Amino acid sequence: MKHKIERTKLNNGLTILTCNISHLQTVTLSFLIKKGSRHEPAELNGITHFIEHLVFKGTRNKNMKQIATELDLLGGDFNAYTSYENLTFLIRTIKNYWKQAFELLAEIITQPTFDKVNIELEKDVINEEIQMIEDNPESLLCEIVQSSIFPNHSLGRPITGSEKTIKNFTPEILKNYHACLLKPENLIIAAAGNIKHDELVNFVIERLKINPSTGTKIPVEQNPKMHFPFLVKDRRELNQVQLAFTFPWIKASDPRYHISIILEKLLGDTYSSRLWQKIREEKGLVYSLGLDITSFLDCGYLCLTMATAPNNLEKLIKITFQEIRKLKENLFSKAELDIFKRQAEISILLATEDSVGLLENMLNSELIHNKQISTQELISSIKKVTPYHIQELANEFFLSNRAGLICLGKVDKDTLRSLYLDAIELLQL
Template structure:
């Protein structure tokens, strides 16, 4: 079978939490090692002896929130363009070598980072490293390829327009953080995309694709010393620009936005507010609060809106957590005639969380659900490779399963009620309605909780 080549856009950071599944294994240390080379490049690895594969990633500590305002979308554009040819490989040769390796080649851009990864047999690590390093150190940025790729990304933008929940999220971010880079789409806009010059692409690349801004991570049947040797060979000669990604924490501008899209049969409801981010001590409590409200079929919103009232096929609550801030989001899709009824039920559940302590049994169920989901997601070498890279990017160190588990178990009923009081304030809530709105009207009083 040939290699699968994929490129993705991530609207928020992937999960960076992990949990120890069984008490009897608590004392076993994960075999994670870290080295910082002379050029400032960070190398992290986790050895998994029972595998014959290696998942390898090169991560950039910069995403769409670190772009100049006038260059919105440039980080994602570069992620596309590096696959269009390097100084040593043509576009076709990149594809052929990917197939020869026989695994998967992947890339994505998020608000806070970008990543290029491969999963291959352990014996192919040197060749896979050579390919990934070539992509992120020596792209050609050919003028003709740049023009062609603009139109590919334009089609990607149109796909978002045709995906109701993605479009609702984009509208929410745009209106919630209108003056901040987190409020802009990762893809940029058509205007900024066609304004990006080859010179601007080169400048951004040279400034941020430097060793101190990169993390090399690997998990699987890998020797850390060999990984460090490869990293030094391919990256230690690259000069440091001295630029480090920086940004300010956004100030919210909660609004009620009604966006008509007549061709949709259902109206998308997206209600949310700002919440603590990944580096907050409350991050575990925020995730548990979202789970209780709308994290599964036993959650309050699912039981109330779908099971009790039959007003929606699916409804959920979740978070978009960034390094310094986050969004607590509640989603539902329903027919236009039921929008206000569904909205009333959601607000009633928020009011209940503020006024009534969550029963201890319900909280414990949410904890067990979170632990199981996270551990199951970390069963592959690819997930572990991403996990150790994200731990390094967001926290600067690796957190053990035991430490995280203790933090989860330490979340109390009082913590949840305190967070509900802080997050679900009437003036802090923002709302996006997308679809056939007919005569729907919503004011701030209807969000009172």
Template sequence: MYQKTVLDNGIRILTEKVPAAYSAALGFWVENGARHESRALSGASHFLEHLLFKGTRRRSALDIAKEIDSVGGALNAFTSHELSCYYAKVAGNKLPLVIDLLSDIFCHSLFDLDDIEKERRVILQEIHMVEDSPDERIHELFAQNFWPDHPLGRPILGTHQSVSSLDRSVLLDFFANWYTGCNLIITAAGDLDHQQVVDCVASALGSLPKGCRAETVAPTNRPLCQVNILNKKLEQVHICLGTAGLSQGHEKRYVGQILNAILGGSISSRLFQKLREERGMAYSVYSYLNAHADCGSLVVHAGVSPDEAGHAIGVILREFNLLNKHMVSVDELQAAKDQLKGQFMLSMES
């Protein structure tokens, strides 16, 4: 069972002791991501993720790297549409060290001008990399047209124009607004003591301003049927086809997960078997659920040769239609449930 403590400044701390573990994992989750950005600020959350590892008043970027390496730990971060996460894994007795380290970058990052310009160039290259990777770019194109004129339709990395225009003052304001106590959730699991974690966090982050919770607006203007084509000279056509899905807290979200497993969530799924195993039309074919706080989508991706794109789309639509009109067999339903239960149990061991 997990334990929860909420500090006076709104920081939520959740921990779970794993008796057999020698290590501990720690996450600083900021409830702020790409969907909380205006068009002009697109990419700001991801930009901050890069900058927070570039040095504080107490530690240089090299010091941060050396400190985590000196205990054999791992330190990383990622940004999504709805949150930013900074996480680490260390031996259980080194958890206070990494709490202090992550707290330091939250409270005392320098945002040096030279580092900002350097990371700007890095991020612009990251954007180029996505644009040159059709199997990644296709998902951005889908989101852009599925949620038009909404932050969920904009890339997490931002655009060339927005990233190029983000200056230090804008980034500092964005950081001050959202990296606050009420937007921060700290989680830890493994070889730990809950009260020790609470004491370490309270000591390091007790003075962090409470701030205001990030607010979101649900998308409303989703097209019912739309085809978008981006022409590039490639050996394959990448197809992204999708429809409305379920939100993270929807009462039928588990039904959606089972449906996705049956459709294209595994190598025994219908789409994998039909497109790859039976027809040899695709190497990569899968479906996934994109669940947000207040909306979602069910998306299918496949990479096929240009002369078989139409056929592949027909096969995908046929499987959608079959799921809509015919009951899933008892055996197929049970197999999907067993797959998801197995994946869940394996994930709980990490």
């Protein structure tokens, strides 16, 4: 089903998006701020995430208990999250309550009190969150991957910040940075579900008051230099070795995005993918593996993650690079390609079955392309992918001099380096 998407940009720079789905009984509403942790100066690392937490601790008119109660009374799903490039607040409720949901979100986001006692308590909470990441090998590996690819750049710093940076946050610092975030041109208000575009636009104009001159502009360093190193982090207490294979990849707006979707599924993102079948089902070297493509507005990378026993390392590394080489060297069959095309098409359609999925797709199109890319357009592009497209993309990015390997666990660094150097030669055709 084709859904009507409408867009209005107000004179102050604020953008409003809606996707009307008249048969639904629900509305998903989002306030998205187009600033994330990559926009933070080093000394304020973690401040966007900190503000995300703190706005729920109280406003000029409501304390944290009242906010929590009102969220529960709306009876829907609520989420807030900070990414490297955005800060998002999202609520899903029934259609009769969308105005109450809007007013509550607007008050939370625009009128936080930044109480000193709450700030100190939240520092403890976020320090616990940081320790939780440190204690989880998979989460820690992801942090190490990001910092190794983007050293000395804001993309390489943790979204949560560090104990060192957040301990210096004061009410004044937080208020000033909040004012920088909350500029109309940084804000997208989006809704999907049983809601009319004009009603939302009029309600925003009537109820949301943001001063265009508030705060100063937050700069960002574009097109960061990326690194793909060999790196070992000793964690003797781990029984398994955590591995991450990293490569440069396309940025979010690259027109080959649809080709990337198929390659991702073919290589390691599905149960019938080549790596899953070879490494897990045929060889039994891992319990699970992950393939993630991280695409920013100006750069991207591909990361394969897996964990195995130390005595399996040689086999695992060699097989992984052998399978990547096959993508570069050989075309695969139309029958195999059709499996992953169908899987991709179904995944895309499933994501449009509810208002949350539709809203997220609508926001991604706006942020990445500054226009709407319909589900039908994306599926049409996927249907046109050929084996030659996959091979071409693989040969462009899977290069021996741009192949990183990051290891977390109990291994001999020199032995692993030797295995790695031998294996990356497989990428040379």
